[in-house]
Amino acid sequence: MTPEQLRFLRGPMLLRSEGDQESTYDQRLLESGSDHEWQHADPWRVLRIQGEFVAGFDALASLPKAVTVFGSARTATDHHDYQLGVEVGKQLAQADYAVITGGGPGLMEAANRGAHEANGLSVGLGIELPHEQGLNEYVDLGLNFRYFFARKTMFLKYSQAFVCLPGGLGTMDEFFEVLCMVQTKKVTNFPMVLIGTQFWSGLVEWMEKTLADGGYIHEHDLDLFLVTDDPAEAVEHIVRRHSVLSDKRIKDFN
Template identity: 70%
Template sequence: MKEENAENGAKGESAGKHGGNKGERRTLRGPLLLRSTGDQESTYDQRLLELRADHDWMHADPWRILRIQSEFVSGFDALADLPPAVSVFGSARVAKDHPYYSLGMELGGALAKARYAVVTGGGPGLMEAPNRGAQEAGGLSVGLGIELPHEQHLNEWVDVGLNFRYFFVRKVMFLKYSQGFVCLPGGLGTLDELFEVLCMVQTGKMSNYPIVLMGTEYWGGLIEWIRHRLVEEKMIAPDDAHLFLVTDSVSEAVEHIRRVHGEVAGVPPEAGARRGDGK
């Protein structure tokens, strides 16, 4: 089975480089790269959460625990030596000629020059842009991908790449191995990550963790709702509405992150981020 999976992965990569047969494409199934002709019926995450019984022993809960454990072990092992890093989130649907893409590249480059590694979801759009900006600036570019029903692959600007079956394992890696969070314009996935981080900081699970939203116009309506509706109806404390910085300036965003880290002993903003060498 392992040899078959490896062979399929090699074929998929070859098809990606040379075009393959018409209608075929490369698909990531967890850590495997396969050649396929359509969307997969379900993902590991979906099978974990579905209500109907799953009698396939490969997806029974006792076996699933081992698979989940292996994902944590692989992630911890691969990222253990990651230098100070900032996670950047944003939409996968933004084209390369969009101003948001240029903003993402500028942000990635500025973070790299400030000696931070840049960690994204590894996909296209506003995940690719910060990876590209960081790599072109000589910094370390990291991509943490996720298995999806439709086509998904790590972008070409990733220096260190991992692909996960389970969203919750991937989220742990984002939070454990980064010292800051920047949110570019995005959709539901981006909002999911944003509110996860806000909740972790609000409840004291994470401290001295700077959060930045890039784009005052894009995020304006959401910020208005948070700072007025939630505060006025006493759903959150007034201070909770100021857990993040909203800005259009890349330099202000990076300086905010550096300033927060400069106030924390043992997390020097000048810590060196180097290109990954697998050590």
């Protein structure tokens, strides 16, 4: 980051910019009154939730095609998986995708770093948690959310694919939620990739032997995601799936 490129907060958004802000929100609208008890009432919470959706839609509306990358916040920078995450972010950026993560440290930082260092757009959608830091330093466009469900909506609405690196409960939560959305066709032509065959093998085997064989899911549901160790294969899979959809749309239009 050059001295001219400064990171600053504009409301809930973190931006990297080459210039200063002309004004701030509180300059344009001064707070009135000193009694803040009303902020804790349920009607205000509804407005606060609405505000998070409005801020997210406003900040991300012009986002180019993008891929969300999930992964552990606890992975150290000298770990093999961190370098894998950097390579994933880099190759996605080189394929002209913006890279969206949860904006935190670990493998989220790795993917943001890869995209940022490849001169791609690096996006972070953070969440207030008691044990994690703020948005990592490789985020070019960032928002911080209070509510998980508002944040999850942004991941789904503004991504065209998901990549899951090794991770904990948060990564598992996102994987199964998105997989459910794909399986029920709430989102269509939405490639999903799990990177790390050794890490994911136990889960995939359980899904095959317990869920599919037991009739809890269809065996074809296991084809909704790719498992690989190769970032190049992951990106190629995403690009190919999107290319097929584009060709189909052109054919249908003609």
